[in-house]
Amino acid sequence: MSEPVLVLNTGSSSIKYELINPRTRARSARGLVERIGQERGRLTHRAGDGPPYVREQPFPDHGEGLAAVLAAFSSAGPELDPVAVGHRVVHGGTRFGDAVLVDDEVIAAIEELAPLAPLHNPVNLTGIRLAQKVFPEVPQVAVFDTAFHRTLPPEAYTYAVPREWGVRRFGFHGTSCAYVSRRAAALLGRDDPNLIVLHLGNGAGATAVEGGRSVDTSMGLTPLEGLVMGTRSGDVDPALAGYLARAEGLDAEQVEHALSHRGGLLALAGSSDMREVRARSGDDDARLALAVYTRRIRKYVGAYYALLGRVDAVVFTGGVGENDPATRAESLTGLTRLGITLDPARNEAASHEERAVSPDGAEVAVLVIPTDEEGEIAHQTLALVTAS
Ligand SMILES: Nc1ncnc2c1ncn2[C@@H]1O[C@H](COP(=O)(O)OP(=O)(O)O)[C@@H](O)[C@H]1O
Numbered sequence: 237m238s239e240p241v242l243v244l245n246t247g248s249s250s251i252k253y254e255l256i257n258p259r260t261r262a263r264s265a266r267g268l269v270e271r272i273g274q275e276r277g278r279l280t281h282r283a284g285d286g287p288p289y290v291r292e293q294p295f296p297d298h299g300e301g302l303a304a305v306l307a308a309f310s311s312a313g314p315e316l317d318p319v320a321v322g323h324r325v326v327h328g329g330t331r332f333g334d335a336v337l338v339d340d341e342v343i344a345a346i347e348e349l350a351p352l353a354p355l356h357n358p359v360n361l362t363g364i365r366l367a368q369k370v371f372p373e374v375p376q377v378a379v380f381d382t383a384f385h386r387t388l389p390p391e392a393y394t395y396a397v398p399r400e401w402g403v404r405r406f407g408f409h410g411t412s413c414a415y416v417s418r419r420a421a422a423l424l425g426r427d428d429p430n431l432i433v434l435h436l437g438n439g440a441g442a443t444a445v446e447g448g449r450s451v452d453t454s455m456g457l458t459p460l461e462g463l464v465m466g467t468r469s470g471d472v473d474p475a476l477a478g479y480l481a482r483a484e485g486l487d488a489e490q491v492e493h494a495l496s497h498r499g500g501l502l503a504l505a506g507s508s509d510m511r512e513v514r515a516r517s518g519d520d521d522a523r524l525a526l527a528v529y530t531r532r533i534r535k536y537v538g539a540y541y542a543l544l545g546r547v548d549a550v551v552f553t554g555g556v557g558e559n560d561p562a563t564r565a566e567s568l569t570g571l572t573r574l575g576i577t578l579d580p581a582r583n584e585a586a587s588h589e590e591r592a593v594s595p596d597g598a599e600v601a602v603l604v605i606p607t608d609e610e611g612e613i614a615h616q617t618l619a620l621v622t623a624s
């Protein structure tokens with residue numbers, strides 16, 4: 237029996253979607269709406285093995301992007317008849333752990349958490365509301381990025397700030413971390429390995445996984461802290477906000493917006509896209525950007541090695557982690573004494589498969605595992621809908 241689940245991963249300027257059979261993980265359709273809110277948007281829809289259905293036009297907001305997705309299914313198929321819709325929701329706060337069925341109360345809670353993930357939660361809600369309208373009889377399920385990090389111990393999630401602020405570290409990309417951690421365990425043939433997971437996409441984070449559980453992670457209260465990202469600065473001196481207020485007259489919102497949208501690779505190299513930055517690695521700005529990007533990763537690898545004491549594998553995932561051998565090599569240089577080395581030929585071989593890129597018998601395996609956030613969301617969605 238085919239039981240397709242529609243998965244919506246609504247990002248700050250994009251919508252990724254897939255129609256998946258969660259049991260076989262077979263996709264009958266997948267697509268992407270890019271550059272929402274910009275002058276030139278694009279929708280690419282793939283159904284089966286045929287040529288993609290492409291629309292180049294502006295998509296002023298996520299609502300219009302989603303309407304175009306529905307139109308793509310009508311024009312290019314397949315029939316869009318999901319048994320459930322699974323939504324990626326970035327911030328679940330302390331309220332949400334496992335996936336939940338969406339009702340009015342859940343929507344209100346996701347909305348309340350929006351100030352902690354202003355780039356993500358509001359557009360996640362746009363997806364939920366539209367799907368409710370289009371599929372009123374179909375259960376909607378929210379799967380939270382923060383869920384996998386519920387196991388952080390207090391000493392990892394506590395900031396040394398006044399308690400009455402009620403703030404803490406949450407961590408993100410948990411669905412990706414959970415999936416690649418499970419796959420790493422299978423590849424290593426160990427039940428509950430110790431891992432350093434490096435999810436390097438547009439957003440990027442490092443996570444220390446001990447015995448299969450997240451015990452520390454680089455993203456914090458919001459998805460701005462930690463590694464250098466496409467447009468996000470990652471770690472900076474918190475006094476920067478006060479300095480910019482005094483020196484430039486920026487208010488808190490302007491500082492946060494700049495650190496989120498004008499930071500990272502974009503600030504240093506003029507592009508948030510790693511492929512473009514790599515293509516210009518002859519120029520000084522791009523070289524510095526790459527050095528800052530990979531040095532930050534190396535610092536987190538060292539820190540998490542120290543926390544874990546024993547590491548079975550370093551796992552690379554996300555668009556950069558999966559596809560950029562130079563980032564993997566530069567991030568792990570000088571770590572031979574920790575037992576972390578790469579096999580250059582394995583590292584450089586292009587592949588979309590799960591694989592080890594360290595030498596056979598290495599003390600610490602280095603793995604590349606393509607993430608599957610959508611497959612994981614579909615799986616959790618069907619499990620919840622079937623159980624309820
Ligand atoms: N072959 C490649 N070499 C280097 N970087 C790549 C390659 N393919 C994709 N990337 C980079 O991956 C990043 C996007 O990662 P992805 O995980 O798809 O993003 P998102 O967080 O939006 O899901 C971009 O910076 C892109 O340049």
Ligand SMILES: CC(=O)OP(=O)(O)O
Nearest residue numbers: 408409437438439459
């Ligand atoms: C949480 C986060 O950073 O997500 P993304 O990588 O999709 O921006």
Ligand SMILES: [Mg+2]
Nearest residue numbers: 437438439554
């Ligand atoms: Mg991502």
